[in-house]
Amino acid sequence: xxxxxxNCGREYRTNECEILKGCRxxxxxxxxxxxLVERSVEEEPAPSEEPVQRVQKEVxxxxxxxxxxxxxxxxxxxxxxxxxxxxIEKMANSDExxxxxxxxxxxxxxxxxxxxxxxxxxxxx
Amino acid sequence: MxxxxxxxxxxxxxxxxxxxxxxxxxxxxxxxxxxKTTLANRIAxxxxxxxxxxxxxIPHETRRAVRKTDISITGSNGSxxxxxxxxxxxxxxxxxxxxxxxxxxxxxxxxxRAREATEGVAEAMHWLREDINGVMYMxxxxxxxxxxVNIMMIGxxxxxxxxxxIVANKIDLPDASPQRIRSAFPQHPxxxxxxxxxxxxxxxxEKMVEHFG
Numbered sequence: 001x002x003x004x005x006x007n008c009g010r011e012y013r014t015n016e017c018e019i020l021k022g023c024r025x026x027x028x029x030x031x032x033x034x035x036l037v038e039r040s041v042e043e044e045p046a047p048s049e050e051p052v053q054r055v056q057k058e059v060x061x062x063x064x065x066x067x068x069x070x071x072x073x074x075x076x077x078x079x080x081x082x083x084x085x086x087x088i089e090k091m092a093n094s095d096e097x098x099x100x101x102x103x104x105x106x107x108x109x110x111x112x113x114x115x116x117x118x119x120x121x122x123x124x125x
Numbered sequence: 126m127x128x129x130x131x132x133x134x135x136x137x138x139x140x141x142x143x144x145x146x147x148x149x150x151x152x153x154x155x156x157x158x159x160x161k162t163t164l165a166n167r168i169a170x171x172x173x174x175x176x177x178x179x180x181x182x183i184p185h186e187t188r189r190a191v192r193k194t195d196i197s198i199t200g201s202n203g204s205x206x207x208x209x210x211x212x213x214x215x216x217x218x219x220x221x222x223x224x225x226x227x228x229x230x231x232x233x234x235x236x237x238r239a240r241e242a243t244e245g246v247a248e249a250m251h252w253l254r255e256d257i258n259g260v261m262y263m264x265x266x267x268x269x270x271x272x273x274v275n276i277m278m279i280g281x282x283x284x285x286x287x288x289x290x291i292v293a294n295k296i297d298l299p300d301a302s303p304q305r306i307r308s309a310f311p312q313h314p315x316x317x318x319x320x321x322x323x324x325x326x327x328x329x330x331e332k333m334v335e336h337f338g
Contacts, residue, residue, distance in 0.1 A: 076243060082222030082236035084243040088274065091250035092281040 003031040148195075149337050150209045150256055154249065154282075155263030156274055157184035157215025157242075160294040162191075163320040164263060165212035169193045171326070177212050183228045185242035187214045190252055200334035201327075208259075208337060211252060214245030218274050253281070259288045259337045266293040266301035266317065270309040279310060288336055290329070293317040297324060 003019055004011045007028035012019050022029045075090040153161045165177040178191045194209045220242050225235035253260075260282050264270055282289050291310050293303035296317045303317035316332050318325040 076247065082232075082239045084220045084239065086218050086220065086243065086246055088216060088218060088246075088250065088277050089281065091247060092254060092285075 002034050004034050006030045006032050148207050148209060149258045150192075150211060151259045151261060151333075151337060152211045152213055152249075152252060152257040153261045153263055154213055154216060154253070154278060155292075156265070156268075156272065157217055158182070159215065159263040159265045160320045161215065161263045162187050162212050164261070164292065164294070164318075165191070165193065165210050167320050167323065167326060168196060168198075168210055171330075172196045172198055177210070183225060183230075185215055185220070185225075185238060185245065187212060188238070188241040188245035190214065190245070190248050198330050198334055200331050200338075204334050204338060206334050206338040208333075211257065213249035213252065214242060216246055216249055216274060216278055218277075220246070253285070257287065259290075261290050261292050261333075262313075263292045263294055264306055266295050266303050266306060267298050270306045275309075279313070283312075289313050290332055290336055291315045292329065294320055297322050 002011050002013060005023040005026065005028050007030070008023060008026040010023055010025045011034070012031070018024060019031055023031075075087045075094060077085040077087070079085055153165055155161050162178045162180045166180065169175050169177045173193070173196055175193070177193045178187055180186060191212045192209055193212070195207060196210055197205060197207045199205045220239050222232070222235040222239040225238050226232065230238070262275075262279065262282065264275065279289070279291075291306060291313050293301070293306045293315055295301055296303060297319040301317075303315060306317075307315045314332055314336065316325065316329045318329050320326070
């Protein structure tokens with residue numbers, strides 16, 4: 001955390017012990033604490049910008065890229081009661097059959113027998 | 126009339142059993158409000174004199190797959206097919222009860238409708254997997270055919286090697302563009318019709334006999 005001399009405006013890094021002896025420029029012994037946000041909007045010399053840039057990089061949201069081969073598990077996602085997102089491809093390819101969507105949030109009924117039922121043979125009706 | 130129809134059905138069943146001819150089950154698929162039930166009703170009315178289901182301007186009116194069996198369609202050259210028509214709920218990737226509120230529905234009814242519509246889509250996909258031999262994919266010719274759900278569904282139908290006819294409905298409306306549908310799916314036959322007015326419906330029957338026969 002930087003400190004600024006109130007007389008001449010010279011800045012010192014947090015861990016510099018010099019400020020205990022006084023300002024190198026004017027010998028002043030009053031220093032003001034400068035928060036990072038305030039510093040970022042002021043024109044400052046290059047070395048003092050480094051910590052700000054680092055902080056800004058840290059607060060970037062993580063990228064939400066799905067890994068390759070990712071497939072959503074659910075064929076029906078209940079966003080809220082009465083709002084549903086349907087995964088048509090998953091429905092077309094999976095063997096389970098949803099027979100009813102429950103009244104509660106996030107609940108639905110699946111016909112378990114449809115998952116274990118053997119596939120029909122082509123020539124057999 | 127009834128005796129004639131009954132005799133025709135018995136004879137048809139006997140001949141099918143004798144020649145072991147398998148009856149095709151044709152599913153009418155497509156996004157909500159494309160006119161699937163109107164088409165199913167028209168086919169059933171034209172060839173059996175009966176209706177299949179109710180139609181409405183509110184999306185997801187059909188929430189259960191409805192089957193009309195033993196529809197015998199004859200083409201202009203005399204060739205004939207007997208099919209079961211399965212009218213399915215509109216397929217979509219998102220169902221939100223709020224969409225129904227603008228039609229004057231109360232929240233509770235809208236939530237129930239959304240839940241039933243979701244179950245309906247699951248059922249439609251189940252039948253596509255298990256029981257359907259051919260598909261009529263219904264599109265509203267006034268809408269953009271390049272919707273994700275259409276591309277996905279046509280891809281699924283193709284991967285299952287099912288014969289498909291794309292029906293470009295609502296050509297009676299001024300904004301209709303069947304050509305846009307043709308350019309979107311050039312690999313499949315596209316038949317422009319107006320289910321409501323019956324325009325070009327004979328062309329569709331010809332194509333059905335040719336394609337599903």
